[in-house]
Every structure is written in C-alpha cells, then in structure tokens.
Amino acid sequence: MHQTFNAAIELNLLHANQEGADHNREHFDRWGITCLNLMSSPGAGKTVLLEQTLAALKDKFEMAVIEGDMTTELDADRLRKYDVPVIPINTGRSCHLDSKMVAGGIHTLEHQYNPTDFDLVLVENVGNLVCPAEFEVGEHAKVALLSVTEGEDKPLKYPVMFQEADCLLITKTDLAPYLDIDLERLTANVRQMNKDVTIIHVSAKTGAGLSQWFDWVGDRLKQNQASLARQI
C-alpha cells in the first residue's frame, strides 16, 4: 500500500478490491471450489511447494493454479509439467495480485474448462511480504511462507502478513543448521502476531513436514465443503 495516497483514495481502493474478492469467492463457492492464496517474499519457496503439492495430491483432488508474476511465465511453465491447468497472470508493475486480476483468471477457468470439475484452486501471489496480505482475491484461506533464511524478526517487522495468515509454512528448514536463526524466538514472534495460525515446518529438499502440509490442505478443503453444504 502506498501511503502517498490520501485516505479516501485508499479506502475506495480497498473497498473496490474487497467487493471483487467477495464476487470471486461466490464463483468458487458455486462451483464447489476451495481457493488458497499463497504469499511470501521472493524466493521463499512458493513454486517448489506448489510443484510438490501438485505431484502429491493430483490423484486425490482436481486442481488448477492461478499463477501471478510481474513478468515471465517461468513459474507457470514449471507447474504445467504436472498436467493441471495453470492460468498465468502477469501483473506488470503491480506488486501483488488484486481481485480484478484474479477475476480474469476465473474467467479463463470458466470458459476454457468445466469449473465444477475442480476441488482446489491454488493462487501463487507475487513475491512480496507486504501488499498481498492486504488485497484479498476471493480465497477461502491465506497461506504464508517464511524461509528460515529471512530471520526470526520478520513477523514483528511485517505484521500484516502474519496477522492475516491461516497457515504459515516455515520453509527451507534444512538450511537452519547453517544459520544463526533462533526458531523458538521465531515461533514466539509469530504467536505475538497471531495466536491461531497453524505453523508447519517444511523442507522441500528433505521432504520434512510436507505430509503435514498436505493434510492441512485436505482438512481445509473438507471443512470448506462442509460449510458450503450447510449453506445449501
């Protein structure tokens, strides 16, 4: 968010985005889709997590990916190998996905596929620990990633991301022995921002923690489907 704007512009902007996000979520709900929004700093491991998630869960759930990047389809190309629909969105100079951009992705899903076929849409946001947390895109849950290389002070310095997250993946735990990071302090700092967030430690390299993440995804999906069934 750019503090240079006056409060009225900022309020209008977030209000319009929220309306768009609610509208996107109505689409997902109608089709029985659960949507997760993955957010982190650049290089924390969102794409490799998605690769491993698609590989592990693609026989269990019907999945699609909405892939946000400022430029390039490098990440989209990595994910297409897993034989699931990957819808790329280039944000240009924008530092985050907003609900309007994701609406474009939903439009593609609706017109190029049969949207009721899908159980799960995974959104990979632009790498940024600040703004993506403020711009809801229609997701049912927010997943934040923080690499152990980023340091234990980050939850205090970038509070919104940690306050908003439903699940926090502490990634690259295989590197912890080579760093001075204090993982207990990191956990305490996360808890200071958000006492309820599920924290999972993972390593894409060793596979540690991944089954716990897959279980979380499955549980979140079941929970969402049960909630939708009650509404009908």
Place this chain on the structure above:
Amino acid sequence: MHQTFNAAIELNLLHANQEGADHNREHFDRWGITCLNLMSSPGAGKTVLLEQTLAALKDKFEMAVIEGDMTTELDADRLRKYDVPVIPINTGRSCHLDSKMVAGGIHTLEHQYNPTDFDLVLVENVGNLVCPAEFEVGEHAKVALLSVTEGEDKPLKYPVMFQEADCLLITKTDLAPYLDIDLERLTANVRQMNKDVTIIHVSAKTGAGLSQWFDWVGDRLKQNQASLARQI
C-alpha cells in the same frame, strides 16, 4: 505499484514523488552528502551489511542512517550501537519509502545535527523487491541486494529492481554450497536486465567480498564529490 489505479493517478503519484526526490537530492548536494538507497527482499541482509559498513568505515567517513521499516525500531536499535545517527521512519502500511518520508528524515538530520558534517547517508528501505525500485528518495545511487537463497530467476521475474540498481550485492554466498543455485545463470540473468551494474558477491558470515563493497562505497563518494565540485 498498484495497477488498480488509473494511469492519471499513477502518473501524478510518481511525478510528485520524483519532485520530492529531486528536492531531497538538492539538500544532500548542498551539504556535500552522498546518499545511497539500499533495497532488497526481506531478509536478504541489508541490516547486517549496514552494521559491517558502519563498523568498517566510521573512522573514514561521517555517516548517518535513515532506517525504513513498516513497524518497530528493531533494525534502528541494531545500528545505533555503531554510534552514528540513526533516524527511524516507520512506513505503517506502506511497502516502501517515498521521497516525502525521507524528507522527514532529512529534516531531522538538519535540525538535530549539523548536516554539513556528514559525508554519507545510507537509506535502508523496506524489504520489498518491487516498489522501492520505483520510488526514488533523493539518492545518488541505488544498491540492491539479492540473497543466493532467493534463486537465479529473480532478475527476470522482478526486472525493475535489477534495471535500476547501480550496484548489486549477491549476499549469503557462504550458503551457496547447500543450495542448487546456478551462480553463472544468475549473473547472466542480471546482465540481461542491466549490462552496467556492478556485481559484488559477499558473505556477512565469512567477510568475503566486503572489502570490494567498501571500495565501491568510497569510489562512489569520491565520484559524487568530484561531480559536485565541478558544479560549483
């Protein structure tokens, strides 16, 4: 930058910021100060680089730091130990420093210190690989940091930062043996964005490359002072 804005608002915003940046630079020039703007993703090592720079150069140059963070004075407190003026700016929800915020820091420098005493002002921006590159704050040179843990694709995916940088520090090189990073590919990707940027590989842990960085700072300062002398 938020693409949700219309082009007119965006242009006004960047224009107003640029005017403020030019004004800030006039102040620095009048006082004979060289200003460097340090930018990177969260956790790439800006603060530790500043700690080592203050320790190494404080007997050689008179330095001050303008320290940007969304919240907290954690980084400012780390730097105050080096007995140089540290002026904290909390950006609140803003994902970058803008020229107006830095003008506030310059005001403090002017009224609490004797600004002509200083040779070098180091600005530590908010951790974000996107927006800080678009919002000039009055610096004479932009310094970007990219940690080896972030991956070799980042210059392609976050082009503006790499296009704008005058000096790029590849940090945490001591971790490279534990990663799958291809450093030659990384360099090629940087060069694709910016053929002139100075690239320095550093490790805060082993000290590798730091003397090259200190030399770059000294050279940049001399170059700026020579340029100012010609203008008088």
